[in-house]
Amino acid sequence: MEWIHVPVMAEEVLHYFSSLNGLFLDCTVGAGGHSEAILTNIEGSVVIGLDVDNDALSLAKRRLSEFEKQGRLYLVKSSYVYAKNVLEQLKVQSISGILMDLGMSTLQLTSSERGFAFSMDGPLDMRMDKDQELTAYDVVNSWSEEQLRRLFFEYAEEKRYARRIASSIVRFRPIRTTQELARAVARALPESEKRARKRHFATRIFQAIRIAVNNELENLKEFLSYAPELLCPGGRIVIISFHSLEDRIVKESLRSNQNLTVITKKPVKPTQEEIAKNPKARSAKMRVAERK
Numbered sequence: 368m369e370w371i372h373v374p375v376m377a378e379e380v381l382h383y384f385s386s387l388n389g390l391f392l393d394c395t396v397g398a399g400g401h402s403e404a405i406l407t408n409i410e411g412s413v414v415i416g417l418d419v420d421n422d423a424l425s426l427a428k429r430r431l432s433e434f435e436k437q438g439r440l441y442l443v444k445s446s447y448v449y450a451k452n453v454l455e456q457l458k459v460q461s462i463s464g465i466l467m468d469l470g471m472s473t474l475q476l477t478s479s480e481r482g483f484a485f486s487m488d489g490p491l492d493m494r495m496d497k498d499q500e501l502t503a504y505d506v507v508n509s510w511s512e513e514q515l516r517r518l519f520f521e522y523a524e525e526k527r528y529a530r531r532i533a534s535s536i537v538r539f540r541p542i543r544t545t546q547e548l549a550r551a552v553a554r555a556l557p558e559s560e561k562r563a564r565k566r567h568f569a570t571r572i573f574q575a576i577r578i579a580v581n582n583e584l585e586n587l588k589e590f591l592s593y594a595p596e597l598l599c600p601g602g603r604i605v606i607i608s609f610h611s612l613e614d615r616i617v618k619e620s621l622r623s624n625q626n627l628t629v630i631t632k633k634p635v636k637p638t639q640e641e642i643a644k645n646p647k648a649r650s651a652k653m654r655v656a657e658r659k
């Protein structure tokens with residue numbers, strides 16, 4: 368089925384977790400692909416899987432029901448920011464492995480009503496957690512032109528066109544759908560620029576708005592500030608990111624933490640073979656650190 372999310376760098380995740388046993392925390396369980404790989408390949412492993420997306424959790428629940436019945440899987444609707452509280456409630460003292468697979472699941476990307484994709488028309492939503500109030504509609508229609516310019520300059524790394532895109536959006540308001548947004552972005556860019564871009568011209572703008580709606584960079588910083596305390600000595604944290612700003616936060620946070628030894632001096636990237644099979648993996652970067 369085409370909406371099934373193929374886990375990125377699953378073999379590499381298993382490689383770095385293979386020396387561990389016991390309890391794992393999957394911060395972004397999604398469709399459950401990585402959790403399934405851990406539960407299947409690491410003997411006696413138990414996984415606590417978090418996600419903010421109810422659709423993802425239902426899918427993971429169905430896919431991994433056998434493990435849940437065996438008491439080897441606990442699924443909880445929670446942001447990973449609150450992982451510490453979840454573990455306290457489950458009376459867990461420490462864990463062996465933490466996995467974060469940031470970014471989007473195929474389930475989210477291929478459903479037009481979630482409003483993440485410009486290739487299908489849908490409402491401007493982009494919430495990972497449908498219980499949250501702030502949507503992409505709010506950001507696009509009520510942020511000031513200056514706030515939008517800064518968002519595109521910093522998060523979309525639109526060094527040259529941030530101002531023009533922000534002003535085009537403000538001119539076209541109200542913008543209700545993903546395609547209307549893509550059109551407002553299109554009007555701001557010269558034809559030669561649109562043609563020159565390797566990816567769709569609106570990709571980075573959509574990504575920046577999604578990051579803002581879901582507070583993604585702040586959440587990541589907050590979790591990483593305390594995550595090493597959750598690990599037992601020798602425990603490992605594996606993080607897969609898809610955006611250069613995320614990777615920078617991960618790199619700096621792992622490096623600067625006194626309790627961690629970074630195992631991957633350079634980020635691990637997917638093999639060409641994996642990218643050929645799953646093009647969505649192409650921008651992935653994995654970093655791993657171990658608790659001293």
Ligand SMILES: C[S@@+](CC[C@H](N)C(=O)[O-])C[C@H]1O[C@@H](n2cnc3c(N)ncnc32)[C@H](O)[C@@H]1O
Nearest residue numbers: 374395397398399400401418419420446447471
């Ligand atoms: C790339 S997918 C994970 C896919 C999963 N590893 C698999 O193999 O199926 C990322 C998931 O993270 C979830 N997510 C995003 N922000 C989150 C947060 N703050 N806390 C928990 N989950 C979050 C998304 O809803 C999405 O399902």
